Amino acid sequence: MTQQVPVRIANILINALKSGVVPRVGLEYITVGRTQEIAAILRDIEMIEEGGASFRFIVGKYGSGKSFLLQTIRNYAVAKGFAVVDADLSPERRFAGTKGQGLATYKELLRNLSTKSKPDGGALPLILERWISGIQAGVKAETGAEGAEFDALVEQKIYAVASSLEGMVNGFEFARAVVLYWRAYREDDSALKSNVLRWFRGEYPTRKEAREELGINFIVGDDTWYDFLKLFAAFLVGAGYKGMLVIIDELVNIYKIPNSITRANNYEKILTMYNDALQGKAGHIGFLMGGTPQCIEDRYRGVFSYEALRSRLAEGHFATDSLKDLSAPIIRLQMLSQEEMYILVEKLRDIHGQLYRYTPRLGHEDLLYFLTVEYNRVGAETHITPREIIRDFIELSNILYQNPALSVAEVLGSNSFEMAKGGLSDEELHSEFQEFEV
Numbered sequence: 158m159t160q161q162v163p164v165r166i167a168n169i170l171i172n173a174l175k176s177g178v179v180p181r182v183g184l185e186y187i188t189v190g191r192t193q194e195i196a197a198i199l200r201d202i203e204m205i206e207e208g209g210a211s212f213r214f215i216v217g218k219y220g221s222g223k224s225f226l227l228q229t230i231r232n233y234a235v236a237k238g239f240a241v242v243d244a245d246l247s248p249e250r251r252f253a254g255t256k257g258q259g260l261a262t263y264k265e266l267l268r269n270l271s272t273k274s275k276p277d278g279g280a281l282p283l284i285l286e287r288w289i290s291g292i293q294a295g296v297k298a299e300t301g302a303e304g305a306e307f308d309a310l311v312e313q314k315i316y317a318v319a320s321s322l323e324g325m326v327n328g329f330e331f332a333r334a335v336v337l338y339w340r341a342y343r344e345d346d347s348a349l350k351s352n353v354l355r356w357f358r359g360e361y362p363t364r365k366e367a368r369e370e371l372g373i374n375f376i377v378g379d380d381t382w383y384d385f386l387k388l389f390a391a392f393l394v395g396a397g398y399k400g401m402l403v404i405i406d407e408l409v410n411i412y413k414i415p416n417s418i419t420r421a422n423n424y425e426k427i428l429t430m431y432n433d434a435l436q437g438k439a440g441h442i443g444f445l446m447g448g449t450p451q452c453i454e455d456r457y458r459g460v461f462s463y464e465a466l467r468s469r470l471a472e473g474h475f476a477t478d479s480l481k482d483l484s485a486p487i488i489r490l491q492m493l494s495q496e497e498m499y500i501l502v503e504k505l506r507d508i509h510g511q512l513y514r515y516t517p518r519l520g521h522e523d524l525l526y527f528l529t530v531e532y533n534r535v536g537a538e539t540h541i542t543p544r545e546i547i548r549d550f551i552e553l554s555n556i557l558y559q560n561p562a563l564s565v566a567e568v569l570g571s572n573s574f575e576m577a578k579g580g581l582s583d584e585e586l587h588s589e590f591q592e593f594e595v
Contacts, residue, residue: 162186162512164511177524189500190222194488202496205443213441214488217449217490219544230445240401243269243405244265253426263377266403293311308343309403312339326381333371334353338350359376359382384440394441401441403444411460412448428469431466505550526565531545553568
């Protein structure tokens with residue numbers, strides 16, 4: 158029996174999965190398989206915590222569980238004390254572009270900035286205020302100072318943190334904004350706070366406006382947004398977080414760019430991030446990027462069309478589907494096995510029952526029949542995905558719940574059972590799935 162799931166979480170899980178999207182919460186209740194892949198990425202996270210950097214591509218077919226794995230890692234990192242930013246690429250959001258697409262990606266990342274106490278995004282104000290409160294508490298504990306002396310010592314500490322950032326690219330401007338936020342906090346100036354947050358989020362349209370309102374003659378742009386991610390990673394560590402994880406999905410939108418020069422500019426930005434992470438030029442930051450095999454491997458439009466990336470990412474001669482090098486920059490996801498899919502639909506059956514407060518009627522044999530039907534569809538061997546099976550199973554569960562007089566055979570159709578069995582007897586069918594026996 159699946160462990161008890163809170164009703165709110167169960168509702169999110171069932172509705173999101175039925176719609177074909179990955180829920181942002183509750184994934185721990187339905188995670189199956191991927192043990193090796195998750196272990197490899199968690200080792201990366203440990204390295205980031207120790208001051209290193211990492212870069213991985215998570216590659217899988219549509220519906221293979223790629224986005225699910227990315228969200229699982231996101232939730233783990235947030236719970237472990239990391240700040241996480243994530244975004245899906247689109248025609249409007251890329252790494253580089255002539256119409257502000259790089260900046261649009263940065264804005265989306267900052268909008269989705271999440272921490273343990275703010276897991277759904279929008280955590281920037283909380284992070285800044287926690288940082289200031291931490292400095293104040295430290296000064297109080299160390300000195301016991303009060304009044305003007307206390308304020309002076311706190312400001313001194315804040316300037317020390319700010320000055321440590323000034324050696325980084327665009328660090329001087331970032332440091333000035335940090336100090337401005339402290340002043341706004343101390344003076345309870347909500348308008349100034351709001352303006353500084355706008356600046357951090359890349360929302361100032363012109364330098365002139367930033368200069369007039371903040372005295373900072375600089376704004377985040379298409380050419381500088383990545384430098385700001387590195388600055389945030391350094392700042393976040395100073396604010397008490399373990400590091401920053403950057404999760405970017407839907408790399409296929411780079412592959413789809415029709416202009417070869419624009420595609421190359423985007424791959425150049427990926428190369429910069431990759432080199433920084435692997436050469437030690439960035440610290441306390443990790444990158445996870447999700448894409449399909451085609452958008453990575455295509456020699457004409459994919460990541461491998463950019464020779465500098467292909468030469469770094471191409472596998473050696475010894476790795477195979479069954480012998481994977483999980484320390485390589487590309488982690489390739491195989492489809493979940495039939496055994497793993499059985500465990501998953503069993504979990505979903507129990508969560509569906511918990512959500513609607515009924516005892517599920519789908520027994521062991523029913524689950525076997527359902528999976529047999531799914532795996533014997535025309536083309537299923539190469540094209541069926543966990544997403545499709547999950548969607549079908551939740552639909553089946555909904556229909557059975559809403560129509561208690563119907564049997565599983567009546568919903569799936571007796572013909573589909575016969576086709577699914579492929580001419581096998583019930584005994585032969587049972588032996589085909591005997592590994593599912595509990």
